[in-house]
Amino acid sequence: MRIKIFFGGLLLHLCILASAQQPHRFKGSLTYTLGPDTTATGNFDLNGNEFALTIVSMSPGVNVSKLKGIFFSDGQLMRLQGFNYDPAKGQDSLIYAYTLTYARDTTFIETKSPTRSSIRKYPVKIMETNAFGGDVLVFMPALLAHFAPKKIGDSVLSSHIAFNSARKFMIKKTDSQKLQLGSAVMGMFTILLDKNGGIQAVDGIGTSFNIKGKAGAYLNIDSVIAANVNHQRQHSRLAIINKLDSVKATINGVDIKIEYSRPSVRGRVIFGEVVPWNRIWRTGADAATKIYLNKPLYFSGKELPTGAYSIFTIPTPTGFTLIFNKQANIWGTEHNADYDFLKIPMQMQTLNRPAELLTFEIVTAGANGGVISFSWDKLKASAGFTTQA
Template identity: 55%
Template structure:
């Protein structure tokens, strides 16, 4: 018969062994959609600290990312190796580029190789995500990283996201019993929901740089999915999902006004209240923040907006909109910080008779000045200004 002390030691050993084995075996398939379009399908798998991802990017002609790697016990990346290729029916695939990540001597190294040209960059931090690792595979990382989330509601785990060749903050936060928020200021925050067994159920990426929603199912045969979509593309070429970069320029009075923005499309989606949530900031476009350039001041209800460059954000709500002019002019559209607003003004909103498929921003002349108008889907929001007091 085991003594009480020996039994306690055995139980304690089992406890520490179980902790050392965390996370458990996890795998699944995540299907991302943008309105009526399926943008990506991919399998993810985590066993111990080793992981693999295979993603078919369907936003244009099919491309595939395959990567595998290992995590440190806290979820930061220790090694990653993979490639992106374009599958071709009945022929060898077209390799687009390869990539490799490894951590050594207090730094993370990321090597990319394209057309026999290799580039290696060094970052003096540990990371949880990097844009250069497999393109669309980036939005599959939260499905793996949720396994490293803190156990207590409200607690967070902080690391880094490599984007624009710099290290930005990356966070994993437990927001509820089975809900988590994962992402960075640049990629935006993804909301993950688990079922009662702890398996991933859904991912909400509305408000992120992708504005997508994800549904998790059991792993599928990715080879069959890839070939089916290649065959479909050959029969009917896929129209790429892309945001159109555009600008509006005009002179009102003696003031030159330019707004540069990216134009997303409706694509069969419910825009306001869903794609653009109510009562939170919106980049008022897509991709990089919408940018306003003035060579002389404008006046909104008698309040001056000095000559210079600003990013434009709005807060749509059912009861009206607010437009914000922010002194950080050259930022990504999800990096908004309210403390950098220099002016906030209320906007009027009207319902349109016809749908505006592509987001459209106009600057039109009006009495004593002009108006900035934002039209998309079935709404138009506008704000008047004058060029002098």
């Protein structure tokens, strides 16, 4: 009898152990929107440390990314392979393909297109890379959420390959059902989790993408692709592109030029939502907005010397602060306050006619002065300057 009890208990223990060792499986879909526009939708599947993504991008035309790979146990990438194609022309219409392998303390990333190929190597493990495209970048959080630390306040650190260099990438547990995930280039995404730790929603407002994501059930992705290709053939889509532009003026012998990227409203609530209050804003899109001066300017008597600077602002419901930063050539989300050179309060006004595109202006004011301003949506912010102290 004791033998039966012993073997019965042993069998139960082995069954429990085997069950505990079964890899968790999480699968579902994620759909991203930019204001009223759906920008991408796709399926994710994480089975233990093996994963797959199929992503349907919708701007300006439909294209599909398919990839699969294996994580290390901490969520860093061990192997990955994938490709992107135009479904309107068939799966053989390759746009680009890529592989990632980690070996000998090095991450190797190979990318190929019909006309060129490259292999780059980095002496780090990574969780993210720009090499596979923006939509792959923002779908990875659906997988990486499962490698977040368990304790509130703890962080997991890795790397994000952007602009051919390794930037710090972080996943931080901020609440029982909330994570912060991202890098200085991506910006920090807020990930909302369900009670089982699966992804429920993504808040990317204030990041490089300014998108929102919602998780759902696993999709019949072939039907999604077919429906979007059919829609594309019947209705052209406007590309969600931030228009590069510049404005320049010469005032009293001072040459002033501002280069910036112009985001559009696209039916969104801009200030207080797309541009959150009381946080640093790149005051444009993509790379940081830049100003070039061949001679000094003076703001409220404070000198801004000859040279190039990046421009940032801090919007609040009661006013804006204009910031000139000594790091001119940076991505717009990489603001470092240690390099802030000058901070100036701005004058605010409400526009009678909303501005769809962010618009900078430089105009003359008085005998030796001028005004730098920008308008977007329903607001205009201005700062006066002089060319002499």
